[in-house]
Amino acid sequence: MSSLHPSPAVVLQQVGGAGLDPVMAIMDEAFDQRFGEAWTRAQCAGILPMHGVVLTLATNNSVPLGFSLVRSVADESELLLLAVRPHGRRRGVATALVNRFIADARGAGAHYLHLEVRDGNPATALYERTGFRIVGRRSNYYRGTDGETFDALTMARTF
Template sequence: MNATAASSAELQLAAGGSSDLDSVIEIMNAAFDDRFGEAWTRSQCAGILPMPGVSLMIARFGDGRVAGFSLQRGISDEAELLLLAVSPEFRRRGIGKMLLDHFLSQARDNGASRVHLEVREGNPAVIMYRSAGFALVGRRRKYYRGRFGGEFDALTLSRQI
């Protein structure tokens, strides 16, 4: 099956773990342009996975191809979306929204009343987050540092669930 024939109906979300890090890093490196400095390193991902309240969700097609992932953590009555990425070849198919909706549902089921995330100003995902009810609550100036020396603000978004 070619990539254009794949539909989100074939997509399954499943809990991920350290054995999925190769796929996570591959998608993250494809999804996040290195001129913005948004991608995490493999050691950052591996280091946070075993921490309490942290979970990884993998969006995988029936044939095994990984289309995207989200990394989140819950702390007390709050949850934070740490990372969400979709492989560029599978964008605009609702996969990011599916991962975001799952994060919100999981946070609610785990007792969170508020969720947070940070995103680079200008990242197209801001539109998805705003349409899901997230509002701007803060800004971190020059938070992201790109490979070529650029500095970019991070927007802190939040919403109640």
């Protein structure tokens, strides 16, 4: 049986600095400036050469839809950034990226995974579904364009 709108699988590929153009385009669309969560190109480019940092691009039909940026040190792994273009949401892109983060961390011997997310960000539900729990709060962590501040939730899971 065929579908009028086939949904090919999300393809995940590790990219280096050459992947920054689509990453920045995704970040511009995915992060609302009023919350102050997005990173600059210089921040992204600066962390990529560091040991243990991996940038993964998610595509569908060769169209970049999302990405994750992860840093692993010793037995810990941190999800630094995760973003999905608005038109790519609710299609399994973020779930695929989080599941890859978890699988890669486990495969590398990490025992503690963590991330920060803005309090009120709908992504919190995804993180909870994938085994993360709220373990802390950073008051006034994000500063939006109008100066308003927002708390960050620290989430973690262990193996």
